[in-house]
Amino acid sequence: AAMAKLILLCLNFIILSNTVEAVFEDQVGKFDWRQQYVGKVRFSHFDTHLQSSKKVLLATEKNVFAALNTRTGELFWRHVDRTGPEGNIDALLLHGQDAVLVIGNGRLLRSWEINVGGLNWEIVLDSGSFQSACLVGYQGTVKHVAVLKKASISLHYLSNGHQKWVENLETVDYQAVYSGGNGDVYALGVVPHSHITVVSYNVEDGEINKQMSVEAPWLSNIQASCAVIAKEMLACVDSSTASLYMLDLHVQSQMTQIPLQSLGLEVDPGFQPALVSTQPNPARPPLSEFFLQLGPEQHLLLQLNNGQIVVLRDFKPAILVSFATTGEKTVVAVMSPKNKTVICGFCTLQCFPLACSVNLFSAESGRRLLDTTLIFNMDPNGGKPEKLYVQTFLKKDDSVGYRVMVQTEDQTLTLIQQPGRVMWTREEALSDVVTMEMVDLPLTGTQAELEGEFGKKADGLMSMVLKRLSSQLILLQAWISHLWKLFYDARKPRSLVKNDVTIENLSRDEFNLQKMMIMVTASGKLFGIDSKTGSILWKHYLDNIPSNAAFKLMVQRTTAHFPHPPQCTLLIKDKDTGLATLHVFNPIFGKKSHITPPTLPQPILQSLILPLMDQDYAKVLLLIDDQYKVSAFPSTKNVLQQLQEMASSIFFYLVDSSQGRLCGYRLRTDLSTELIWEVIIPTEVQRIVSVKGKRPNEHVHSQGRVMGDRSVLYKYLNPNLLAVVTESTDLHQERSFIGILLIDGVTGRIFHEAVQRKARGPVHVVHSENWVVYEYWSTKSRRNEFSVIELYEGMELYNSSVFSSLDRPHAPQVLQQSYIFPSSISTMEATLTEKGITSRHLLIGLPSGGILSLPKMFLDPRRPEIVSEQSREENLIPYSPELLIRTEWFINYNQTVSRVRGIYTAPSGLESTCLVVAYGLDIYQTRVYPSKQFDVLKDDYDYMLISSVLFALFFATMISKRLAEVKLLNRAWR
């Protein structure tokens, strides 16, 4: 392995001199895995320019443009643009091998080559908010793309993006652009509740061919209610008059009104009807067939035949419809619910079917095509289908075959082949993880049973003995079957041995290195992921999650209390109404718990998990409502009694950043609260950005630091300490500042206050042990800086047995030092180990996608400027302002993690090992060893050599002993 690493190192230096791997080559992917996501799909096109193509192109709401393999669901390539509106993908047009994207509200026009994902060209468009774009064909070929903006329309060459012509538009609100392949480009605009304006431009020079305006007092939005069908016919639908309106764009005329009643149709009350048309080839006019949606489950296929509207087919019920074209054939795919099997949502009482069927119909006749039924079995823990993308292809017998890609509400992408085989599923909700926890796996069933035996009450000696014997027998049986399996697997070639992890065979490993990751996503879907392999073991979609919900995930009961199942509680708060709901579930199986959570009629401000337990070993969760009253969950008599006893030592703090208020409260025995301290930070000057306490599961092994003269500098380990970060409201680079406040959460006492002038956020903070590390942008020196604050109690401990914030008269000593960091950072977290003996590292997510493991040793305010004997004795590194990024510190070698938003660390059963999960657009899981693996033999430890040497020595001793005996005997005989 060392040799391999050497070679790899050399290669790396030659090929890409900026990255060096910190793992051995043969360890790649052994302890770590990465999953790449794209996000919720906004536009999607199947690559159709080749019959055998396996690509589907996706443009997503996460500003990602990617190509997926339709056979496996894996990424061919992916381009991640900037976050926010600047990288927003407004339109995706596909022509042959080129995909044209409009990005950032019409800021950029880009063309990608879809085979390898290379950029063809990129141009910057004139300013103006983007409205619409379309491909423009002329004389059978497509050479241009038209971009309509609020104030202008421009035509660009597809080959190089150069602008062919640009025309300014008048003040009318132009909303759509259309071209039918006859040399005209139409811009359609509307003056709401008055008239439609249509301007037709010549493709060649941009001259206005024709301009007209037609009365349409009912119309407000063209894109929502109109579509161009057949040869330059604009069709619109209006719900108030319940009519279709047709307008021939060639001839100036009135709109012809066709009441829906005359077609025998009716609009669902309260539903905004919509039209869907299709234009398979931009060089030709759209088809004369189009869809009219009259209700959430009613779609109609209509045809314009000699100026008459004909209803080809009424699809009811139909959830989703879609056009698809292959060759000359255009078909419609209709997804309709299969009756009988119905599942109802828990919270919403909304019912949706368990399975849907997709059928193909001929677009021209509306006739059903034979043998085209496809069954889509929906996940009961998923959401409703939301979008339907159809890929059609011609089979050898000239019939149409197809695959569908379905996107459901929970952002799951599923590709299904006839007759219902799921090719792959992608959980795109995981691109937006909000919060996560790691939970220990349970012991194996048998182990747990054995352990549970001691928990039960004794019922007679004999039965106990029998029970013990039977459980021992079960253990023996399990062991034998395990041995048998090992033997059986050993005979098979290694590649065939499957190591599937399912919920059934989940069990804790020897060192507790495998855990269950519970991830909460913004869409409201919960996932249980095996940390070792990354496979999703369970998922649960919570419908009816408000879009701006705040989540807080808490572990109430771990797996340690068999036979009580582990229990997690998710607090979901609607930020608009302030009302919250609790979702209680089993983190191992994902099942909703049978315990009914309390209904919370009052808006909830915060929650607090207490170390108290009820008789079922569930930790008590306190919820604080807007009246500052506290409710407990679970709220049994036992719990309330315990709470009454403990009330005087339960404190909580609330930070309201909109009012700049930090308040501390104490619990009263009647579960009301009293305000005991308050700090106001004037919101006109600065606002509170973040508040960081310590992690409750953090252990600190060493209570002090050994000085050079072998005395002890004791750490100030206040568990109630809070680090409050503020940023100035004034963002001018001369006047902006950031502030940091160290405050006791129980007493409100301020220990330290620092203001960093000429500095700006975003500030990233880590607070642990007796130190706080934060990072900010220094506007004065234009660089990123790290600052570290450490708190010490002094050379003597005030009270070494108990810590009470109310009885600590001496203020801690505060030391601080700052450093220059060569890169901006995305997120920061500290490693965490079981006992806290291992030295700490900071895990820093960089915007470049690397995750840096920076030893805390480098961020130490006691680093001396002048080296002395004592500092050398203490192993302090001399101070140097620059912190270097050493490439071997990247824990994710070349596995870039895009847009890291959070890093989660969890201790494992080994003191040396800390489990790390970085999430953002991608998810990356690995292990880190901040003090190397001092408690584990190396991976490439030579057992063979050691044991053979041992045996050889043993035999050598035996032989030489024998020889010595013989020799002694001989000598005695002589």
Place this chain on the structure above:
Amino acid sequence: MASPGGQGAGALSTRGGSAARRMKWALELSLGNTRSRSERQGGQGDVIYPIGYSEKPVPDTSIQETDKNLVEKRCWDVALGPLKQIPMNLFIMYMSGNTISIFPIMMVCMMAWRPIQALMSMSATFKLLESSSQQWLQGLVYLIGNLLGSALAIYKCQSMGLLPTHSSDWLAFIEPPQRMEIMGGGMVL
């Protein structure tokens, strides 16, 4: 004492033995077994000592006075042994330095172990000193010498930092303090 005759006989016999094949005859002067190899056998019972010959050595009474002095001297040597080693130990201590590495540690171990071992076998030493008239004084000196030696070793340990005399040496045993208050909360959700 038995050897002259026997040796002569033996020499003769061997000579005779080796020459036996060449000579026609040989006269054995000794009366013992001609084949006997063992000289002791030949010398023990069969040799007739001359009159007045005693097998026991006669003790020489004239040397006894100086011998007594010698015992005394020897006992003092034993008693002063540990004290004499101290300058040597000091030198070794000085030479080995205060760094913690294998050789200084070995030295220190030796230095500490030797006096302890000596103190453990104190009774044996006392038995050795039994014959001396100043037994108790010598014993005391011996004890003091050994104690000094071990004190020196402890001092060396101390200067090497091997003794847990600083608060930092007990740091690992300090338990984390118990938390009196329960606190939690955060930003308003």
